[in-house]
Amino acid sequence: MKYKFLSISIPIILLVIASFYITAQFIQPSPKKEFTSATGSKDGQYYKTALLYKKILEDEKVKVNIVTSSGSMQNLQLLQDKKVDIAFVQNGIELNEKQKHLKAIGSIYYEPIWVFYKNKKYTIDYIVELTSKKISVGVEGSGTNHLALQILKDNGISKENSTLYSYDSSKSKKLLMNDKIDAMFVVGSANSKVIKELLEDSSINVFSFKRSKAYSRKYNYLESLSLYEGTIDLYRNIPYEDSNLLATTANLVINDSLSDELQRLLLRKLFTIHNKKGLFEKNDQFPNISNLTIPVSEEAQRYYTYGDTWLEKIFPYWIASNLDRLKILLIPLLTLLFPLFKGVLPLYRWSIRSKIYKWYDKIQGIDKIIDELNLVELKQNLEELEKLRKEIKNETKVPLSYMGEYYDLIMHLELLISQLNIKIASK
Template identity: 60%
Template sequence: MKNKFLTVSIPVILLVIASFYLAFQFINPSPKRVITIATGSIHGQYYQTAIKYKELLHKVDVEVNIVTSSGSLENIKLLNEKKVDIAFIQNGTIKANTTKSIEALASVYYEPLWLFYKKDLNDIQYIQDLKSKKISLGLEHSGTKDLSSEVLAINGINKDNAQLEYHNAKESKDKLLNDELDALFLVTSANSKIIKELLENKDIAVFSFKRAIAYSKKFHYLEPINLYEGTVDIYNNMPSRDIKLLSTTATLVVNKDFSDELIRIFLKKVKEVHKRKSLFEAENQFPNINNIEIDMNEEAFRYFTYGDTFLEKIFPYWIASNLDRLKILLIPLLTLMIPLFKGVFPLYRWSIRSKIYRWYDEVQDLDLSLEGLSKEELVEKLKELEKLKQEIKEETKVPLSYMGEYYDLIMHLELIISKVNIKISSN
């Protein structure tokens, strides 16, 4: 009987194992927990923000490598060459039709376009007033240089009627303070140390874009924002008047073939960093997927649209992620469990009853062997029957629900014993 049970169960077990093996072939392995991010200058806001990401991701066992660069345009090049996985860029420096291998993850904070100039210049009311001036447009291959060049160009300013230079933020600031520049453009967060230093300097003025709305109509990735009087420093009343600014957004972009799992855990930490209220941003305004110039990454779109999954609300991310990856196993599992559940109870009943029915072969053989025996032979058969009865009682253990069938066996055996006793008495 044991052999019969194994004959049924072993093929079922092998079928389950084979189904799970085949399902595993369609499951992607867990990605290597490493992210390489391109930022900008080590003195810039992109770099400082990436440091915050790195600290948070380290707590969930994700290693972050930071690659510095000259800015947005070089970051795009690094992404196209697959030297980095994720990069900061200034919104507007890349268009949907310029690359098919880069997708957007999120806008993370406002990046105002700042124009600082020496106060001892003649009153600067419009960008055209910068003609003939010495101006830093930002570092070559940076988003600052890209945007400031466009703003100057639509105002008729170029290298033929102004002295245009290209320096990073720190060099530009130092040259402005040392009277080596008349004005400089910066595109960076208001939290930047350089911005605060320039706002605090009484010899430096910040340009107010009177026609901010007109610029935003021309460049649809720009938004007019206001820096209100005293918001930087109420005690010292900085700035001393309301300033109209133009702002783009710092945008995170990713290689199209980068891991969805790492994108999701990365965006969770991005949200932790940027959800708080700040000088220009309302609480939970960032990160977002608004006003982005290039195609959105599908996983990022799902995350910002639907939030955490059911599993992520219950388990730590990596557990939820692995459970989600294993969902494909539900297909063979459910396919097999339905017939298995239908068959397991009959198989159980059969295995219990077999403990009882297996004795009937011996009982029947003894019954058939009684015909034509002498009295002495019948006495020997009676001893065999009594021994068999005792053996059945010792070896046959069944649940109470099957005791009726057990006692049927005992009753049948007692009938044969009675039959033998009658034959002995009649002889």
């Protein structure tokens, strides 16, 4: 019986071990809990947002490294060269052939396009009126530069008929205030120090896009926004009149080497950081994947569609992630589940009955030779059976459903003891 048990159980155990080993080869190792993010300059909104991510993700034991840059175009190059894993990129920028492997994971907030010009007692109603003027279009490689040149081009303004400078926002502000240039473009949040100072300066006007809706029809990544009188400061009435603005969005773009786990963790945090109402944003408007000019990653698409998995809702993120990675081990388990269930019940029955049957060899051996024993041998076997009866009653415990076999054993034992007593009495 012991041999039969081993012949059944050992192959099953070996099969389970082999199945787990083979499937384990297909499980990816745990991702590195670290990534590098490219922002913009240290005084920009991208950098401030990256610092916020760093603080929140460090609570999840994820290390975040921050790299500054000149802006969106350089950030895409850093991603292409695999020097960073994540980058802030202004929506509307197209990828080149070498960057097709880069993917977006979402828009996170509006980035208005501000055009400031010197207040010379007249209002500029159309961009074309900046022809022949001195205009700062932002640092080369920045999203501001890319978008400003596009808007100017649409209005027939170029280096041939105007003077264009590639200055950063701080230098452009100083030059505009000192009347060294006529206008400047800047893309950024209304909370930016540079933009606030320009809005507060009575010698500077903010351009109102009368045809903002036309631009938003022409470019699906642009949206018409309204900046109402007094929105920035009600007491000082800044701005002093309503303005129409154009806005793009700030996007997060990733290298394809960034693990799915880190993508999902970052997306989960984005929904807690950027879903609140802002100056231009509505509640739960961001993050989103609407009107992106860069393709969305498959993992991000799944997250926006289905949200957290049931494991992520129950367990802390990294526990849920590891459990999800181990789901492939269910393949051998499910494969072996049916035959195991079929084999477990007979093995259980055998283990219970073996407690009873192990005594039958001894009883049967005595029963076969009882007629051949002399008086001394009969007494010895009787004494041995008495000990056996005591041992069985004290050590053999079985479930109630198997008490029939147990009492059969006791009955046969008592019968053999009785026969021995009769034999002894007759000697």
